[in-house]
Amino acid sequence: NAGVTQTPKFRVLKTGQSMTLLCAQDMNHEYMYWYRQDPGMGLRLIHYSVGEGTTAKGEVPDGYNVSRLKKQNFLLGLESAAPSQTSVYFCASSYVGHSSPLHFGNGTRLTVT
Amino acid sequence: KNEVEQSPQNLTAQEGEFITINCSYSVGISALHWLQQHPGGGIVSLFMLSSGKKKHGRLIATINIQEKHSSLHITASHPRDSAVYICAPSPGDTGNQFYFGTGTSLTVIP
Numbered sequence: 001n002a003g004v005t006q007t008p009k010f011r012v013l014k015t016g017q018s019m020t021l022l023c024a025q026d027m028n029h030e031y032m033y034w035y036r037q038d039p040g041m042g043l044r045l046i047h048y049s050v051g052e053g054t055t056a057k058g059e060v061p062d063g064y065n066v067s068r069l070k071k072q073n074f075l076l077g078l079e080s081a082a083p084s085q086t087s088v089y090f091c092a093s094s095y096v097g098h099s100s101p102l103h104f105g106n107g108t109r110l111t112v113t
Numbered sequence: 114k115n116e117v118e119q120s121p122q123n124l125t126a127q128e129g130e131f132i133t134i135n136c137s138y139s140v141g142i143s144a145l146h147w148l149q150q151h152p153g154g155g156i157v158s159l160f161m162l163s164s165g166k167k168k169h170g171r172l173i174a175t176i177n178i179q180e181k182h183s184s185l186h187i188t189a190s191h192p193r194d195s196a197v198y199i200c201a202p203s204p205g206d207t208g209n210q211f212y213f214g215t216g217t218s219l220t221v222i223p
Binding site for chain 2: 031033040041042043044045048088090092094097098099100101102103104106107109
């Protein structure tokens with residue numbers, strides 16, 4: 001099993017450009033999450049999904065969109081990147097939310113210039 | 114507001130020392146997770162607990178629900194334990210599934 005796979009690992013964007021981060025999991029997990037990690041701050045939830053076809057906003061959703069068309073994939077989109085979105089992004093999944101362990105991808109380091 | 118407080122923020126220990134990392138939280142929870150973030154950035158789940166104590170190898174996690182406090186202990190620390198340890202209590206509702214501490218950075222010196 002590959003677990004949780006994130007692509008790409010690194011990306012540099014110019015302000016205003018768009019991109020999509022892909023998260024794929026092969027563990028048949030219902031719950032998937034997108035977090036951002038910034039220096040001195042804990043992981044912050046951007047969006048999450050509790051099942052195929054569902055998405056919901058987290059703590060810091062502005063500037064991001066997500067889609068979960070297939071159970072195994074959770075996409076995070078930036079339509080018009082801003083320097084404030086420079087961060088490390090982590091995807092995670094779990095079987096039944098809070099009562100099962102979180103499995104993380106290796107992260108995507110995004111720089112917006 | 115900060116629902117999760119970890120202490121210490123940074124910790125340096127000699128190889129072999131017994132280490133304790135503390136986590137206090139203000140929200141009602143149904144479970145609490147301890148995560149380890151390696152120097153390369155990857156995050157792995159160490160423990161999930163809702164009461165009492167769990168042990169895995171040299172790592173022990175305890176939780177006191179009434180006092181809203183959890184501890185992570187590392188016995189006979191080793192340089193490979195050097196990492197950031199993150200406490201993540203979960204209220205168990207369907208909204209924000211987890212709150213995350215800012216982490217404790219541990220360095221174990223040979």
